Amino acid sequence: MKTIFFKSSPSPTRMTPPASPLHVTFSESLMEENIESAEFTITKWDSLSDNNDTFCNTASLFSDNNRVEAKHYLSSIRGLQKAMQYLVSHQASSEKLVRAQTLMQTAMKRLEKEFYRILKSNRFYLDPESFSTHSSSGLSAPRSSFSDFEEFETENESRDDIDSLPEAQRVSLAAMEILSAISEVMIKAGYAKECIKVYKTIRKSFVDETLYSLGVDRTLNLQKIQKMNWEVLEIKIKKWLHAVKTAVKTLFPGERILSDQVFSIAPAMGDYCFTEISKEGALTLFEFPENVAKCKKTPEKMFRFLDLYEAVSNHWPEIESMFSSESTSTVRSNAINSLIKLGDAVRTMLTSFETAIQKxxxxxxxxxxxxxxxxxxxxxxxxxxxxxxxxxxxxxxxxxxxxxxxxxxxxxxxxxxxxxxxxxxxxxxxxxxxxxxxxxxxxxxxxxxxxxxxxxxxxxxxxxxxxxxxxxxxxxxxxxxxxxxxxxxxxxxxxxxxMGWSKVLMALPENPTAEIPVDIVKDHFRKFNSGFEEAYTKQTSWVVPDPGLRDDIKISLARRIVPIYKELYETYGGMYLRKEMWVESLVRYTPDDLGNYWSVLLNGSTSSSHGGRSR
Structure with a gap:
């Protein structure tokens, strides 16, 4: 791309009208002026660089204090570009062209260092969360040329809008503005490769470190996962569920926005950078659930598998949108394969669960x-x-x-x-x-x-x-x-x-108010006492855990037994049998006693006492 300015000579068959002497003189004068201006500015800042010539120790051209200088520096490079284009067309063998080329190389090296320094020093201000939040709020850095370093004002934005943003977002917007201005100049000058290389190096390391801090480990392959104890793997699944949400909702969208803004002049380059920065991390991210799905499947693991499936499924629209290009098709394939494998695993576990019940x-x-x-x-x-x-x-x-x-x-x-x-x-x-x-x-x-x-x-x-x-x-x-x-x-x-109180129910007469012979009355009481004590003794250890059901059962017992027994007791249990010597042992329970006994029934008590009432 550096040869973009060195065009071939016009075809001999094409006639080019001669330029007028006045036009040539004016163009040469302008060309000379552009080269001299660029040489002064570029040489001045080149002399400020440290002898070790490292990126991080370069004197900052794009600091707040040098805003005017930075604007002039970029303007000088544009003038130098125009001069080189003129020389290529009219004086291809001129020493001025060699001089201009040398100046351009020096300027590009300088911008490359500045590009690196801004990316490096603002590494954590250029965070995806700032971009995602800023984008969702309706504010965005201008997509047109940033070369004049306009304040962040467009038709939809005011100075107040920017000032109201948190510091991190203001810093990230300012950094994006400068990065976009530098990339525009470098790309037009044919130095896109150098610009992209620096950008990929810094941003990829940020993405990789962020994913690692979220628990996404690229060394965690299928073999390691299959050898893990479930308790350990479950912890990693929980971390992954948090990681995928952060990555898909914040990290990757933020990198997408940043790449698009920095390379707004060349969208294809922005797309390429985003792919190179995020593809490896995204593949590692979505390989994990697919590998987990290949592990041993037991019903107890079902819910974590469903969590993984739900996470990928819920985020699929964002995944499909962010990784829509052909170059990132493997990321989409990984996510889809995860869903397929996890779905198969869930069906297997449901079958195992059903079989376990049957067996x-x-x-x-x-x-x-x-x-x-x-x-x-x-x-x-x-x-x-x-x-x-x-x-x-x-x-x-x-x-x-x-x-x-x-x-x-x-x-x-x-x-x-x-x-x-x-x-x-x-x-x-x-x-x-x-x-x-x-x-x-x-x-x-x-x-x-x-x-x-x-x-x-x-x-x-x-x-x-x-x-x-x-x-x-x-x-x-x-x-x-x-x-x-x-x-x-x-x-x-x-x-x-x-069934449980059948003997008690059978002991009661059909009509307790009718006249019944004494012997039969005695028989009713004897059978009632025997049946009640047998049922109660046997059922004191029985239990009904649900309070509502327990109350319903006791109410049902009371409705079936108490009214009839009460009639029998009131009619024959008093004076009618008083003259009989065994009346105390014959009429053992009052109607109220029955309720007292039932109140502790079906609570799971092991007590079997059932003494009669005191007289």
Missing amino acids: DTSKTTVPGGGIHPLTRYVMNYLSFLADYSEVLSDIVADWPLTIPSPLPDPFFGSPDNEESISSPVSVRLAWLILLMLCKLDGKAAMYKDVSLSYLFLANNLQYVVGKVRQSNLKILLGDEWVTKQELKVKQYASNYVR
Whole structure:
């Protein structure tokens, strides 16, 4: 590009009209004046450079104190360019051209050093966050020539707008203005390669260091990841989730803005610089989730895999926009491959989770008919999964559920009902719950007491309903699903009352107010005492963890037993049996006693005392 000024001689077949002597004299005079002015300015600043000739120790031309000098310096270079163009056309072999070329080389070397110094010294002021924030606020550095160092004022910006910005943003805008002015002059002079080299060196090191500080380690390959303990890898996943958000929302957009502004005169160069600066770091960033997806897959890892998938998926529009060029297609491919691999991994883990439910063969029963560990595990797992419903929708959309037979209406509703479960995610979660409940039916059969089996089923289904109500599962499964399961809970509880207190219920007369022979009355009381004490003693260790369900059961017991027993007690438990010697042992409980006993029932107490009331 440095030969841009040295054009070939005009073709012999093309006639060039001779310039008038007056025009030639004026042009030569202007050319001489431009060279002399440039020589004075360039030589003056070249003499201020330190002997070691390093970039960082160069006297600053573009400091605030030298604003006028800097403007004049760039103006002199433009004049020198015009003089060289004239000499190439009219005096290609002139010593003046050699002299001008030498001056231009000196000036370019100077600008290269200044370009480096500004990038280096403002390394952390030229931070992507400042650019992103500044861009989103509607303010932007001018995209036209910065060579005159205008104050940051355009049609949409005022001095007050700039002054109101934080210091970091004001400094970054000023630095961008100067960098853009230098790059414009260097590019026009044919020194784009030197300018780009300096820019890439400084900004790439910044991007690489920033990513490293965020925990993005380029040495962390697939082999290392596969050998890591899950606890260690999980920490790295958490760091990556923060890193990708910062990189995609701040770091890469900031570098894109900076490259576009600094090379506003040559957008293709800005795009090239951004690619060279960010491509390697972006590839490292998006290789990580793809490598994690290749690790051993167990259901416990599901949620971190979903976090990774969600992060890439949510940021895909920005990724696709920033890395839209052909040269950055590998970055887009990496991100897409991450989504594909993570999606495959999630489907594998869902299958493993389903298989684990189906293969559960634990034979132990839960004491007191409480909540089974399988119920807790599955419902906690599914309630967490429901938080990822949008991500799961993408993953299972084209993954049909294969089941041996149509699912029952209580789990999926009627096909004609608008509220019936239809989304792929809802269907799959409902299916997993159904598998678990089928397993619980088998575990309920292990209890020797049928009433305890029903209590176990009521407890566990109530736990399922509670988890659904407290999580996003309610949105996925719907109100109709919840209502149907609640009816089943009531049915199980009713069966428990009927079976668990059958002897007590059978001991009561159909009509306690009717005239009943004394012997039969005595028999009612004896059977009631025996049945009540047997049921109470057996059930003192039984438990209903849910307070609402426990209260409902006790209310149901009271409604079924107390009114009839109270009529029997008030009609025959008093004076009618008073003359019998064994009345104290025959009528052991008042109606109020029943409530007192039931108040401590189903709390999981191991006490079995059931003494009668004191007289």
